[in-house]
Amino acid sequence: MSKSYGSVRALKGVSFTVPDGEVSCLVGRNGAGKTTVIKALLGLIAVDAGSLRMNAREGARRIGVVFGPEYWVGSRTGEQSLKALALAIGASTSRVPVCLDEAGLGDAARRRVRSYSLGMRQRLSIAAALLGEPDNLILDEPFVGLDPEGVRWLGDLLRDLAREGRAVLVSSHLLAELESVGDRVIVLNDGRVVADRPVADLRQIQGVRLRVHDSERFSDVAARRGWQVERAGRDSWFVIGVSLDEAIRALAEAGVGIEEAAASRGTISDFYFDAVARSREGDVAR
Numbered sequence: 001m002s003k004s005y006g007s008v009r010a011l012k013g014v015s016f017t018v019p020d021g022e023v024s025c026l027v028g029r030n031g032a033g034k035t036t037v038i039k040a041l042l043g044l045i046a047v048d049a050g051s052l053r054m055n056a057r058e059g060a061r062r063i064g065v066v067f068g069p070e071y072w073v074g075s076r077t078g079e080q081s082l083k084a085l086a087l088a089i090g091a092s093t094s095r096v097p098v099c100l101d102e103a104g105l106g107d108a109a110r111r112r113v114r115s116y117s118l119g120m121r122q123r124l125s126i127a128a129a130l131l132g133e134p135d136n137l138i139l140d141e142p143f144v145g146l147d148p149e150g151v152r153w154l155g156d157l158l159r160d161l162a163r164e165g166r167a168v169l170v171s172s173h174l175l176a177e178l179e180s181v182g183d184r185v186i187v188l189n190d191g192r193v194v195a196d197r198p199v200a201d202l203r204q205i206q207g208v209r210l211r212v213h214d215s216e217r218f219s220d221v222a223a224r225r226g227w228q229v230e231r232a233g234r235d236s237w238f239v240i241g242v243s244l245d246e247a248i249r250a251l252a253e254a255g256v257g258i259e260e261a262a263a264s265r266g267t268i269s270d271f272y273f274d275a276v277a278r279s280r281e282g283d284v285a286r
């Protein structure tokens with residue numbers, strides 16, 4: 001898909017697949033194009049080129065959408081809000097208490113939304129997405145405002161919904177929350193997909209996570225030794241396929257100060273920072 005807003009090219013030929021039975025994570029910096037992709041998928045904006053294809057096994061598939069917490073009208077109760085929505089989308093109102101319970105809002109159903117916390121509004125949005133028993137789910141920043149219990153609950157819910165065969169697409173800046181949820185990670189940068197990989201592949205990668213005092217000297221050592229490194233932050237690195245002992249010895253010999261070092265497997269966070277850094281250098285990795 002490609003999309004411009006006037007002279008701003010928000011999407012420059014974005015293409016990816018969201019498979020059934022998986023949680024796919026869309027990540028990227030502010031302005032990378034995530035919301036534009038999601039709006040285009042939902043038909044809320046027209047794209048200049050490209051299209052969304054759904055592998056419809058049984059006719060048109062239904063998409064559940066999580067609205068931002070600001071969507072709700074404060075003077076309505078949670079129950080009234082979902083009833084109105086159920087009527088609007090043609091879902092049975094018998095789903096309302098089921099979805100409110102699923103979202104942990106059973107006890108707050110008759111309270112006005114204006115008295116809900118941010119996390120409760122977010123839960124109401126998630127309950128709304130489940131109303132129509134959707135085949136697919138699209139969630140834009142669903143973890144915002146949730147407490148630690150809520151984060152775990154939502155992670156488990158998304159995994160369960162995917163395990164039941166749904167395609168789930170989540171956009172989020174909260175990479176730590178995605179680590180235990182995602183099956184696939186798609187990195188957007190400046191309107192392009194710059195990386196797209198199964199999380200299981202990342203977990204296969206073994207290496208050493210390091211925080212060093214001097215990244216320039218570290219890079220010299222890494223280049224001399226032929227290490228494959230991924231940048232995971234300003235002075236944080238992930239060295240692939242090297243043991244902890246080997247890394248510490250080599251850096252100590254070269255006089256590079258180490259602040260932290262630990263053996264580790266690949267994470268979404270490493271993958272993300274590395275993909276964004278490479279795309280800035282013009283080296284688009286997939």
Ligand SMILES: Nc1ncnc2c1ncn2[C@@H]1O[C@H](COP(=O)(O)OP(=O)(O)OP(=O)(O)O)[C@@H](O)[C@H]1O
Pocket residue numbers: 005008009010028029030031032033034035036037
């Ligand atoms: N209605 C609009 N009019 C003009 N430019 C827009 C509009 N909506 C988005 N843009 C621009 O398109 C680009 C992509 O924006 P988008 O909101 O899709 O990014 P995002 O990845 O969702 O960012 P964030 O993480 O901050 O939510 C940005 O440069 C943004 O300024």
